Amino acid sequence: MTTAQTLAAGLMDYDEAIQTYDPVLGLEVHVELGTVTKMFCGCPTDFGAEPNTQICPICLALPGAMPAVNRTAVEYAIRIGLALNCEIASWCRFARKNYFYPDMPKNFQTSQYDEPIATNGYLDVKIDGQTVRVDIERAHMEEDTGKSTHVGGATGRIHGAEYSLLDYNRAGVPLVEIVTKPIVGTKALAPQVARAYVTALRDLLSSLGVSDVRMDQGSLRCDANVSLTPAGNPLFGTRTETKNVNSLRSVERAVRYEITRQAALLATGTRIVQETRHFDETTGTTSPGRSKETAEDYRYFPEPDLVPLAPEREWVEAIRASLPELPWIRRARMQADWGLTDLQMRDLLASDAVDLVAATVDAGASPAEATSWWSSYLGQQANVRGVALNELPITPAQLAAVIAKVVDGPLNTKIARQVVDGVLAGEGEPDEVIAARGLAVMSDDGALHAAVDEALAAQPAVADKIRSGKLQAVGAIVGAVMKATRGQADAAKVRQLVLSTLGVEG
């Protein structure tokens, strides 16, 4: 398309947009903490329960009920703050963010406003070997809302719906919101920086053990603020905030789309409207949210039902001391330990296999075997089933047990795959699968000797060739033996046996 055509479509060519404008990003990530109970009550936080079964007077905001802070949630917030190199407040408060919405039982959200628990940190992210430092403005605690399902109507949004269903199971689940300072100077890399930041943050949160960071289940949610400023101009332009960005890929696509959309508007002299926009995963585009005639006034004030938080220094330092190795440092160490190339490591990362490989190695497998299984055979199985690797019904320990049997001889790779298939099919532990399917490699030497003798007798000409030193002919005999044993023999061992039977040096 020509420039005129793309502009007419409301988009500017990306490269042209970047030549004309500098993108400024701001990323707000909400992470649902993996605490057993909610932020202010004792209800469980499990995902996927029957609607309105994980509720109590407190999270349902019945008249008279009062909140009490979950100390583990505060500890997790401090862990996050420390891992992001933030200062941890020695005194801070919750605040009420007041607005009416049916899925918010109190019609205010207990959050933090001008006194967050963590401030002024940073996260370094790597893009093509280059390090970009993303400054963190703050990380603060708050509670999640319930979930509305709008039934009927075209958009699935509250307006135009015939009726709405409310599920308060999620109401009061602890959240930490991590807000970056404006990210400037990334130019053409802006969409990749956004994605790399959310990726690094996700890995960090996962390694901290504070969340299951499932973007598909909403336990990690990203809002992307994007504005453009004419190249070289120090003043920020008007920004939009794109919500519903539910995957890492979507983060990159949403930012990229907003850059091309806003550039097209600016190029035609149109003002950018400060608004909330909604990302559509299928089209990769953003559309305006419900427009508000005036800016929402949340009437924040300090939450009078909770006493201020004053985390003792000793506690904070104890949490700091317990922080795990940062994921990228751990990854570099693993890559070195496992002897992987950058490319192999990148593939493992891309398929979320690093932790699985590490656990398999911890269970006794060699890094090479573990890497190979997770990245090839199990990768294919996951693809076929349309699930993530870690959702396959096989544990690293089970895989390590199978690998051990290959190394020790009883299984060969082909049979090992059948054992793994059995485990994946729910047939039990590897030993149970081997027993039930009769899969052990033929280790009965007598039977194997007989099979070799039989094959040699059947192909005397080939036997002669081997005797005369033409070792490439061994394959035909081995093949015949393998066929006769229905693949249950160890090919290497068969080869040895053929050679020794014929008195030839291998």
Next chain:
Amino acid sequence: MTAELTRLGASALAEAIASGQSSAEEVTRAHLDRIEAVDEAVHAFLHVSTESALDQARAVDRARALGDAPVSRLAGVPLALKDIVVQAGVPATAGSKILEGWIPPYDATVTRRLVEAGVVILGKTNLDEFAMGSSTENSAYGPTRNPWDLSRIPGGSGGGSAAALAAFEAPLAIGTDTGGSIRQPAAVTGTVGTKPTYGGVSRYGVIALASSLDQVGPCARTVLDTALLHEVIAGHDPLDSTSIPQPVPLVVDAVRRGQADGVAGMRIGVVSQLRGKGYQAGVLESFDAAVATLAAAGADIVEVDCPHFEYALAAYYLILPSECSSNLARFDAMRYGLRVGDDGTASAEEVMSRTRGAGFGAEVKRRIILGTYALSAGYYDAYYGSAQKVRTLIKQDFEKAFTAADVLVSPASPVTAFAIGEKVNDPLAMYLNDLATIPGSLAGIPAMSVPSGIASDTGLPVGLQIMGPALGEERIYRVAAAFESAYVAAHHRSVPDAAPELEVGVR
């Protein structure tokens, strides 16, 4: 016999039950009969829990029959619960139409403690809607009448609890005090009521008006009964993080000390700012007499100055509406209570709006609007922020005053009970009823009202307010008990005993 039982105080009833002289069931029935006889005229109760009260009483009697020691010093004694404290299975309205028909599924901590102490809960008492008012006229269920004169108000917001005591419908009651809602009704009905130190009693299960000010407290006809109830309900509660993790003050012992030793050697401060302009002559006269009585009982009387009290009312009427505008947001028809206009075409927001429009009374709407405005962007610092600064200054005034005096005294209400309807159209005049009680609320200190006598100009009871430093409950109970003893010695009967007999069966 049953009529006599209702004239007894809680401690006497508890002794009669413990000794087997009366059964708890008999005591409960006597009070239920009294409610049946007089409450149509008084309208102290919004709900009478006849069956559950009798069940509770029988449980106390069964335990005694088995030889068990009483579970508390108030086992089997009936109580009237302000209808802003939830009790599982019993309707709770907070005096508002918006909660009509709501049955709470859980107990407030205070309710649980009462039940565990064997206190028999007779029912729920009337109040100004969401505790906003000083006359109980703002109740959506009609006003309560003052047993001293049925054409007059019983104070507010806890008018129902105070009237139940003054009408001998219950010997004990629970109130809540945000700006004076325990003390002012106690004053105008000639009963006793304490607002404990903020955080002294759990607020869990108490429908919130202004969270930073609300406090639950005990009410009775004598200082000793009030102290006994105080010890039952007070103490730290993990469900209310603002409750104080401190041992319960030993107020019953303090009462005995006051009765035995008076106030010899105590310094009692008279607050200059809490007398004079705006105070009824009969009230001031009674107050001066009370101060003289305390001096005669051995106290050193000192004058103390609290210059920032002048701004207390203004600060209070910014903080309270701000917090209540947020606390009352949950009444939106989505989960419980009234739902108006859900005709299948209205959106959720429209139903919320219609329900709140129909379900809240004028005073509640006034305060929600005031609070919403005060918290708005651009006004927050000038209103809510400044009010919090005033609050700090008032606390400092108290701190300074408590270096010169062990307790402070003032009239609890500037006027005696006024006529029903007299001030309903003048909110500012109504707000002035809490002139003397609001400073203590803003500072979070303990304060109580004990009857100081009968005003010579109106013939109605007057309350003496006694204030102590935070956690200084023992001091105020000692002074109250000493004063009460001296008053009874001089007048041969207590103020509540001077209340007119209500005609039984009056309709």
